[in-house]
Amino acid sequence: MKLDKFDREILRVLQKDATISMADLSQKVGLSHTPCWRRVKKMEAEGLILAKVTILNSKKLNLGVSVFIYVTLKNHDGDSLTDFEKAVQDIDEIVECHTTSGEKDYLLKVIVESIEEYETLLKNKLTHLPLVDHLSSTFALKQVKNTTELPIKNA
Structure with missing residues (x-):
């Protein structure tokens, strides 16, 4: 899959916060809601986006x-x-x-x-x-x- 500047920016934003709403994501990357959503879904289908996860604090979990x-x-x-x-x-x-x-x-x-x-x-x-x-x-x-x-x- 060839990535353009919007795809790359979507990936950068999602790496920082996978819980961002589609409305906020589309606003941050400069696209309207539906095209942004389609791009995310396509990147998920292509395997570029593997999962949306929660990152835990190992020290607070006593795994230091x-x-x-x-x-x-x-x-x-x-x-x-x-x-x-x-x-x-x-x-x-x-x-x-x-x-x-x-x-x-x-x-x-x-x-x-x-x-x-x-x-x-x-x-x-x-x-x-x-x-x-x-x-x-x-x-x-x-x-x-x-x-x-x-x-x-x-x-």
Whole structure:
């Protein structure tokens, strides 16, 4: 789907506030209500807009420990990768899983309440993931930037 300046602006506004009314959205982007609504619906149908979500404050929910874990697998065949990727889906504390280039195979982001909770997760679940050869954990000390917004460029 080719995006014009209105589409891009709609996406920028919705990233900041998915609860904005269609009337307010159309006013902010300079379109009338119906064309704006049609554009949003088209972007949803095309898969550009995946979901409208509520972003939670992890610290207020007592989930203030973020851990980044590099994972190296024993094998790199298709079944091994598939088995690992399926298994991480079942661990709620893993909030992100990325395949990576270089010496490590995956980068996981884990969010937990405490270091003790992470230790339990590590011993009981992470070390038992399929074909894990090595895990290397790094604890985030402070979050300097946090955004869910993608950098949508002008056309």
